Amino acid sequence: MQKISVSKELFEDILLKKISILKKDNSKYWKKVLLEPKIINNKIEYSIKQFDTLSITNGLGNENPSLVIECNKIDYSSSKNCFEFTLGKVIEQKNTNLGEDYKDNLIEQLLKEKEILEDKMNRDHLTNIYNRRKMENDLKVFSKQNNSSFLCSIFIADDRLKENNDTLVNEFEDKVLLYLSDKLRKHAAVLNGEVYRYSEEEFIILCFISKKQIIQKLNDLVEDIKLNQIYHQKSDISITISMGISFLNDCKDTNEMIQRSYFAIYRAKNKGSERIEFA
Numbered sequence: 010m011q012k013i014s015v016s017k018e019l020f021e022d023i024l025l026k027k028i029s030i031l032k033k034d035n036s037k038y039w040k041k042v043l044l045e046p047k048i049i050n051n052k053i054e055y056s057i058k059q060f061d062t063l064s065i066t067n068g069l070g071n072e073n074p075s076l077v078i079e080c081n082k083i084d085y086s087s088s089k090n091c092f093e094f095t096l097g098k099v100i101e102q103k104n105t106n107l108g109e110d111y112k113d114n115l116i117e118q119l120l121k122e123k124e125i126l127e128d129k130m131n132r133d134h135l136t137n138i139y140n141r142r143k144m145e146n147d148l149k150v151f152s153k154q155n156n157s158s159f160l161c162s163i164f165i166a167d168d169r170l171k172e173n174n175d176t177l178v179n180e181f182e183d184k185v186l187l188y189l190s191d192k193l194r195k196h197a198a199v200l201n202g203e204v205y206r207y208s209e210e211e212f213i214i215l216c217f218i219s220k221k222q223i224i225q226k227l228n229d230l231v232e233d234i235k236l237n238q239i240y241h242q243k244s245d246i247s248i249t250i251s252m253g254i255s256f257l258n259d260c261k262d263t264n265e266m267i268q269r270s271y272f273a274i275y276r277a278k279n280k281g282s283e284r285i286e287f288a
Contacts (some may be wrong), residue, residue: 010077011042012064013094020067020074023096024105025118031065031094035085039092045081057083063094077101127132131180133206135183136190138250144205147215147264156217162266163200163214163227164191164274167251168282184239185248186210191244196230199223216230220256251277255288 012030015023022028023249033039044055060083065076079097086093131143138145151160167185190204193212197204200223202216218226230251253273260266269288277284 010062010064011060012066014066017067017154020076022064023065023078024076024099024102025115027118028142029096030169032086032089032091033094035090035092037041037273038106043092047221048091057085062100062138064098074104075102076105085109096169116208133190136186136192136206138190138212139203139205141207144213144215147203147205151215152257152263156265159217159219159265160254160266161216161218161223162257162270163216164252164253165189165212165214166210166274168251168277169246181239182210188204188237188239188248188249188258192230192234196226196233199229200226211229211274213267223254226255227254227285231285235283241254249283251282251286251288253277259288 013033016033019028019031023031043058045058046053046256048054048056060080063078065078077100079100080094080097081097084093084095085091098102107219131146133140151157152178154160167189186206188213190206191203193214197214197216200214200216200218202214202218205210205212207213231252235249236249238247251274253276255262255266255269255273257266260269273286273288277286280286
């Protein structure tokens, strides 16, 4: 096990896993420690000695903080003229109570990691918009807000996505879904709401808007979506959508609101393309 002394700042970064590679300049000391000479065909060649673990300390003495940490690999970077230690998990730590600042930094780091993980769990893997799990959580919050009387559910689906997908190739479906999600994200902001991927081929916008304002904004959405064609080597296709809308004020709860807008979109699709149907 090789011992390495580092600064307090670097020690904290290693402990908090802010860095995974520890760099040491190509000095006489590290050449002596790490380089192993071998004679091959009457020539001297060097290999880099490997250590399974490292002892990382902050300063000298028995009371100073220290870590025993896995060392996955040691390399030499010719461009940076330094040795690079690839660090693994912390095996042991001593005297690592670095005060309140350290505790605060650690808590902040953990909260950030939790926030990033939760956001990832709340997003659709293809389109990166929010998923149904996030929609259900948001519904609980939205329904309790002071402006909940303006809350509405807008179901959106491409009029011919299944038909297009069967006619062309499977990859085309992804192109359509990415195109739609980008357009819906922009228009959801105009509608004072958020868009979610509800199922494989359907989206939903939850927003706060009056019935008087919604029609023009939804017509703008319909026109914007069919403005551009989706390119494919066999043929370019224009995308059109239909929508089903319901308002919380007309329903006993959010479940009924979602259900009614869901049924409304299928009534719209049965009547043709580019239809907007109110529940």
